[in-house]
Amino acid sequence: MTIQWFPGHMAKARRQVSENLKLVDIIFELVDARLPLSSRNPMIDEVINQKPRLLILNKQDMADETETRRWIAYFEERGHRAVAINSFEGKGLQSVNKAAQEILKEKWERMKAKGMKPRAIRAMIVGIPNVGKSTLINRLAKKNLAKTGNTPGVTKAQQWIKVGKEIELLDTPGILWPKFEDQEIGYKLALTGAIKDTITNMEDLAVYGLRFLALHYPERMEERYKIDSVNEDLVVTFDHIGQLRRVFGQGGEIDYDQVALLIVRDIRDQNLGKLTFDFVDEQVEKERLEELIAQENEERRQKNLLMKQQKQQDTN
Numbered sequence: 001m002t003i004q005w006f007p008g009h010m011a012k013a014r015r016q017v018s019e020n021l022k023l024v025d026i027i028f029e030l031v032d033a034r035l036p037l038s039s040r041n042p043m044i045d046e047v048i049n050q051k052p053r054l055l056i057l058n059k060q061d062m063a064d065e066t067e068t069r070r071w072i073a074y075f076e077e078r079g080h081r082a083v084a085i086n087s088f089e090g091k092g093l094q095s096v097n098k099a100a101q102e103i104l105k106e107k108w109e110r111m112k113a114k115g116m117k118p119r120a121i122r123a124m125i126v127g128i129p130n131v132g133k134s135t136l137i138n139r140l141a142k143k144n145l146a147k148t149g150n151t152p153g154v155t156k157a158q159q160w161i162k163v164g165k166e167i168e169l170l171d172t173p174g175i176l177w178p179k180f181e182d183q184e185i186g187y188k189l190a191l192t193g194a195i196k197d198t199i200t201n202m203e204d205l206a207v208y209g210l211r212f213l214a215l216h217y218p219e220r221m222e223e224r225y226k227i228d229s230v231n232e233d234l235v236v237t238f239d240h241i242g243q244l245r246r247v248f249g250q251g252g253e254i255d256y257d258q259v260a261l262l263i264v265r266d267i268r269d270q271n272l273g274k275l276t277f278d279f280v281d282e283q284v285e286k287e288r289l290e291e292l293i294a295q296e297n298e299e300r301r302q303k304n305l306l307m308k309q310q311k312q313q314d315t316n
């Protein structure tokens with residue numbers, strides 16, 4: 001079930017994460033490898049504050065491999081450790097373990113220097129709905145589930161799952177709300193299954209999907225639909241795909257609702273291959289522009305201030 005995020009829900013989710021935050025050494029922030037930015041909680045940095053964090057790009061198997069590599073580099077260049085995994089098949093789990101230990105290496109050494117006994121790293125998984133939190137917990141738990149129990153000194157209701165010798169994982173993940181910042185993010189989340197279909201209009205979603213494919217994956221579109229662009233007149237494109245895939249209604253005419261559904265399903269079921277919906281290049285360009293605007297604004301402010309001071313001096 002997809003949660004409808006009302007302000008009350010958001011506050012509650014945030015509170016739950018904040019409370020559990022105190023119990024752990026590190027946060028595993030789970031995002032969808034197909035949309036590593038759009039599947040992040042908009043306030044995650046604020047929520048988890050200074051707590052060490054490992055960014056985990058899950059569902060690696062469904063994402064464009066080149067883009068995933070670029071995203072990992074993007075995050076690492078900005079000082080965030082990031083790994084890509086496939087929780088469904090349990091691929092890449094070792095990298096989670098390894099990265100967590102590396103992130104906490106200094107803290108552990110400090111503890112050791114103070115004469116504290118070595119203990120397992122305590123971690124909590126957080127992420128938006130459907131990103132794979134439960135799947136990852138089950139994967140990590142599978143081999144060692146036998147050793148589940150309450151850790152003394154920690155809230156009794158919380159269960160810790162042993163992951164190898166080095167990590168203990170909180171059994172309940174922190175569910176956070178997704179971004180609703182703009183329409184496009186909404187479409188991306190809907191196309192990857194993070195938002196329920198009832199929230200989005202299928203036809204709008206299909207049109208977004210087609211435009212997205214034409215822009216980023218025209219050759220895949222060509223292969224599947226025998227077109228590599230979207231006609232200005234959308235009916236032409238829908239007619240074409242409807243004919244090609246023989247999507248007819250009762251009277252033999254093309255059923256546009258079904259064509260829309262087919263397009264969305266094709267994208268979700270990977271009939272157009274592995275797709276990534278957030279692009280590093282676009283993000284870098286966006287950041288560059290934002291920086292430029294901020295710089296210009298600052299320069300203008302300085303200039304205005306100088307002019308004001310000048311005027312003041314002139315009148316004096």
Ligand SMILES: Nc1nc2c(ncn2[C@@H]2O[C@H](COP(=O)(O)OP(=O)(O)OP(=O)(O)O)[C@@H](O)[C@H]2O)c(=O)[nH]1
Pocket residue numbers: 001058059060061062085086087088089127128129130131132133134135136175
């Ligand atoms: N292909 C693929 N599917 C995955 C992967 N991880 C999880 N899934 C699938 O994604 C869906 C959601 O996974 P869950 O583990 O239930 O996600 P969740 O984050 O716990 O979701 P909520 O409990 O609703 O917040 C399931 O159908 C999983 O099988 C992955 O790495 N690859």
Ligand SMILES: [Mg+2]
Pocket residue numbers: 133134135
């Ligand atoms: Mg779950």
